[in-house]
Amino acid sequence: MTTSTDTSVPSDLASVVEAHGKAVAAGDHPAVLADFLPDRVGQLIGSADVPASLKSADVQSITDVGDGFFDAVIRYTKPDDEWFELRSRWIRDGEGTWRTFSVRNIPATPPWMDLTGPSPDGLDAPHWDGLRDGKLLLQRCSSCRTWVWSPRPICPICHCFEMSWEPVDPVGTVYSWTRTWQPFTKEATGHLPYVVVLVELPGAGGRRVLGVLADADGVTPRIGSSVCGEIQQPPDDEHWPLMRWHLEGQAS
Ligand SMILES: [Zn+2]
Known part of the structure; x- marks a missing residue:
């Protein structure tokens, strides 16, 4: 050896x-x-x-x-x-x-949590279906055109019930981030630490989405750093696709 x-x-x-x-x-x-x-x-x-x-x-x-x-x-x-x-x-x-x-x-892959997928009330189901189709879909009011995230049954601005789902470019900036050292779920074992970023999306009125930063081993993001998203397909039929975020210049 x-x-x-x-x-x-x-x-x-x-x-x-x-x-x-x-x-x-x-x-x-x-x-x-x-x-x-x-x-x-x-x-x-x-x-x-x-x-x-x-x-x-x-x-x-x-x-x-x-x-x-x-x-x-x-x-x-x-x-x-x-x-x-x-x-x-x-x-x-x-x-x-x-x-x-x-x-x-090794390899230093991000975890694949069992917590992902549509919520029991199904309100966010179009978002998950969108990821399966290769798109980032966020909710948007059909009347006043306000972007809404996380999903709601009614527009928080004009109280319209007609909420649509529209594609958003997965490009944004880091609003906040945290590095997780604890295996809060059993699937995280062997994938620690990992970095979660809160990404602000200018293409969706500044709405913010949470996701795991890919290639984050030893990397410290900065607030305001540019990131782009990439949809990763799940390892099996039990899981849903996930949007992973890459710091600009690190895209795979
Ligand atoms: Zn509205």
Whole structure:
């Protein structure tokens, strides 16, 4: 197994990372938890999806990623010889001990929540059907032409009941954002952290929609940054398509 290690990587980190991988593979939970930053244990427990039984761990690389952080990629092999890789990010704590700052599955894909899809009252069903057709549809009053989001049975401006659905260019700016470290739903395990953006859409009267920022691993968005949306099809029939947002210049 080849290990590519950056020349700027501190010599004591390599042995810490190797011991960490072996502890994970052996299911030695107290040893694994002891490697985590104490105030992040709760967040880190659900950050990677690790099978109960593993055969071996091999460090693939350790890379200096700046600001005192180092990324280690460890390949874990299951009893049936299938393997997967996890990326752990390391930093020295106040006492000089190397600690795990974050862990995630590779590739760094955004989560696919079971919470998506039309609401029970069906009011937003045209929006979800629109995504299946490759369009971002928002509600708009047929009378006063006000854009409305989230969906309502009646126009909040002129009280007209005739609400239509119209396509909107998925181009906007970041109004706000947050990075989620906790696996609030089981589907998020292995996809942490991820970034949710609130996107303001000039093409829809400045209405704002929520979505996950794609390619956000290690990226810090800025308020006002330009983003464009891309509809991703679901991994199976149980889920709905989702609009993922890309920071301008990062579109896939
Ligand atoms: Zn209206």
